[in-house]
Amino acid sequence: MEMPILEIENLTMRFGGLEALKDVDIRVEKGEIVGLIGPNGAGKSTLFNVISGFLKPTQGKIYFNGKNITGRNSSKICKYGLVRTFQGTKLFMNLQVVENIQIACHTPTRTNVLGDFLGLPGIRKRECEAQDRVTKIIKLTGLEKVENELPKNLPHGHQRALGVAIGLAANPKLLCLDEPVTGMNAEEILMMTDVIKRMRDQGITILLVEHSMRTVMGVCDRVFVLDFGEKIAEGTPEEIQCNEEVIRAYLGSSDEAHT
Amino acid sequence: MLGAIIAILAFLIAFPWFSGDYYAHILILVFLNVVLAVGYRLLYVTGLGSFCHATFYAIGGYTSSLLAMRLGLPYALCLLAAGLVPVIFAIAIGWPSMRVKGAYFFLATFAFFMVMDSVFRHWTSLTNGAMGLINIPGIAPIGTLKPYYYLSIGLMVFTILIMYRLDRSRFGAELLAIGDDEELAKSVGINVAVTRVIAFSIGAMFAGFAGSIYASYISFISPASFSLLSTIFILIWVVIGGSRKLWGPIAGAVTMTLFAELLRMSGTLQAILYAIVLLAAIMLIPQGMVGLVDRLRERKGRHGESDLKPKREESARVIPS
Numbered sequence: 001m002e003m004p005i006l007e008i009e010n011l012t013m014r015f016g017g018l019e020a021l022k023d024v025d026i027r028v029e030k031g032e033i034v035g036l037i038g039p040n041g042a043g044k045s046t047l048f049n050v051i052s053g054f055l056k057p058t059q060g061k062i063y064f065n066g067k068n069i070t071g072r073n074s075s076k077i078c079k080y081g082l083v084r085t086f087q088g089t090k091l092f093m094n095l096q097v098v099e100n101i102q103i104a105c106h107t108p109t110r111t112n113v114l115g116d117f118l119g120l121p122g123i124r125k126r127e128c129e130a131q132d133r134v135t136k137i138i139k140l141t142g143l144e145k146v147e148n149e150l151p152k153n154l155p156h157g158h159q160r161a162l163g164v165a166i167g168l169a170a171n172p173k174l175l176c177l178d179e180p181v182t183g184m185n186a187e188e189i190l191m192m193t194d195v196i197k198r199m200r201d202q203g204i205t206i207l208l209v210e211h212s213m214r215t216v217m218g219v220c221d222r223v224f225v226l227d228f229g230e231k232i233a234e235g236t237p238e239e240i241q242c243n244e245e246v247i248r249a250y251l252g253s254s255d256e257a258h259t
Numbered sequence: 260m261l262g263a264i265i266a267i268l269a270f271l272i273a274f275p276w277f278s279g280d281y282y283a284h285i286l287i288l289v290f291l292n293v294v295l296a297v298g299y300r301l302l303y304v305t306g307l308g309s310f311c312h313a314t315f316y317a318i319g320g321y322t323s324s325l326l327a328m329r330l331g332l333p334y335a336l337c338l339l340a341a342g343l344v345p346v347i348f349a350i351a352i353g354w355p356s357m358r359v360k361g362a363y364f365f366l367a368t369f370a371f372f373m374v375m376d377s378v379f380r381h382w383t384s385l386t387n388g389a390m391g392l393i394n395i396p397g398i399a400p401i402g403t404l405k406p407y408y409y410l411s412i413g414l415m416v417f418t419i420l421i422m423y424r425l426d427r428s429r430f431g432a433e434l435l436a437i438g439d440d441e442e443l444a445k446s447v448g449i450n451v452a453v454t455r456v457i458a459f460s461i462g463a464m465f466a467g468f469a470g471s472i473y474a475s476y477i478s479f480i481s482p483a484s485f486s487l488l489s490t491i492f493i494l495i496w497v498v499i500g501g502s503r504k505l506w507g508p509i510a511g512a513v514t515m516t517l518f519a520e521l522l523r524m525s526g527t528l529q530a531i532l533y534a535i536v537l538l539a540a541i542m543l544i545p546q547g548m549v550g551l552v553d554r555l556r557e558r559k560g561r562h563g564e565s566d567l568k569p570k571r572e573e574s575a576r577v578i579p580s
């Protein structure tokens with residue numbers, strides 16, 4: 001069997017006396033779209049922060065493509081190909097849309113101030129390739145018409161699309177999306193799920209945290225459910241929808257299950 | 260735009276031949292202050308301000324003076340060393356303190372200012388203590404002005420050209436991005452700590468160059484020439500000018516240096532008037548002159564043209580990667 005792209009073992013995260021994550025095990029295979037759901041405060045965002053290196057876990061191991069990345073710093077983890085986006089609108093507000101994407105667009109070798117400064121030929125060539133990618137990403141996320149705007153002047157849907165575009169520009173093998181469709185209207189959601197599927201078709205594995213049940217059930221191959229920091233279930237969307245414990249913890253008390 | 264810059268430069272180059280020494284002297288200080296301000300801006304745009312920029316200025320001054328006086332090195336070498344030594348210090352302070360969060364960088368740079376001030380004052384055998392160094396040799400006999408005028412304007416033009424190029428490089432864009440959102444910058448693979456240390460070091464290097472020219476021009480330096488207030492003045496220039504564009508700190512340093520000189524004539528009122536202007540500037544134009552101009556342009560654009568058009572005034576700047 002092929003090596004999973006992401007493997008999390010016995011992950012525990014404590015903040016003082018609060019146990020935000022308790023012995024969580026998660027495996028994500030290459031090419032999947034995996035959903036991560038759970039009621040508010042279940043530890044979904046904490047899990048994202050730990051995976052992406054923003055928090056150091058109290059216990060447990062994280063393997064990315066077989067490599068132990070536990071406790072590495074976030075910019076390193078990004079360069080390995082594990083990229084996360086943020087909840088809400090977190091953008092470079094004072095840079096144009098196209099610049100937001102360019103800045104995230106990394107080429108394999110580290111940028112070097114001096115070569116960059118002198119405009120060395122090798123770097124020039126990489127600029128062109130990067131420019132090509134920027135154009136493709138803008139097209140994929142539907143931002144062509146607004147590429148020279150400042151993000152603060154954009155409608156909400158475009159802002160969220162830009163958030164995903166920034167993550168995509170960082171050249172991910174695994175892209176972790178934190179609530180990409182929250183607050184969107186139906187049309188925008190449709191477009192975003194389309195973008196997510198197309199990213200998968202290009203070989204990017206997706207890990208998705210989302211509140212909108214319909215989105216999760218509609219696009220995900222598999223779903224994990226967290227509650228009070230513990231993984232209480234995993235399976236296909238259909239299995240999760242019928243799981244007694246999940247319904248009790250999450251869906252049963254809310255109308256969201258049917259929306 | 261280019262024409263205006265060339266005209267100003269030509270004027271400045273001809274200036275000392277008809278102006279008299281007093282005005283040329285003021286301009287030398289303006290040139291050096293511009294170098295300090297644009298160097299300080301580099302780190303400032305990432306959202307960090309140091310408390311030791313004038314200390315790098317001092318280190319440059321002392322390094323160059325001591326090498327010239329004690330070892331009799333030619334001035335070119337002294338100038339070079341004055342740029343390099345501050346970089347070593349900047350890396351030594353910046354690297355450990357920028358990798359941790361919070362106020363550590365401020366504390367570290369403040370402590371560094373205190374330590375170096377103490378070194379300059381008390382290591383008498385090296386620095387001559389509070390008395391300072393006198394008769395510092397330079398590129399011309401003490402008391403001559405024109406060679407230093409051209410040296411300092413040369414440094415200023417060189418510094419601005421480098422900064423202009425950096426602004427348009429990927430590195431410059433990364434600095435702005437970090438200033439916008441540090442977490443997001445990290446998440447897309449920008450090593451925030453390393454980038455900041457590089458910015459801090461480049462600023463320190465130019466401060467060192469300026470310090471060397473200052474010391475050899477005035478031919479006297481003492482710990483009192485480089486107080487905490489000196490750093491705060493640099494900060495003020497950058498804040499008043501605005502940091503998002505390169506011309507901001509240039510405009511800030513020029514206007515505030517000239518303004519302070521103008522106020523000198525008002526005697527005891529100087530400090531009070533300076534404070535009033537400073538407070539007014541901070542309250543009325545929080546983004547500095549850069550922010551003011553941007554706002555005026557935006558308003559003009561909104562009146563003149565359709566709202567649907569992008570309000571951004573410049574053509575797309577392309578960030579190389």
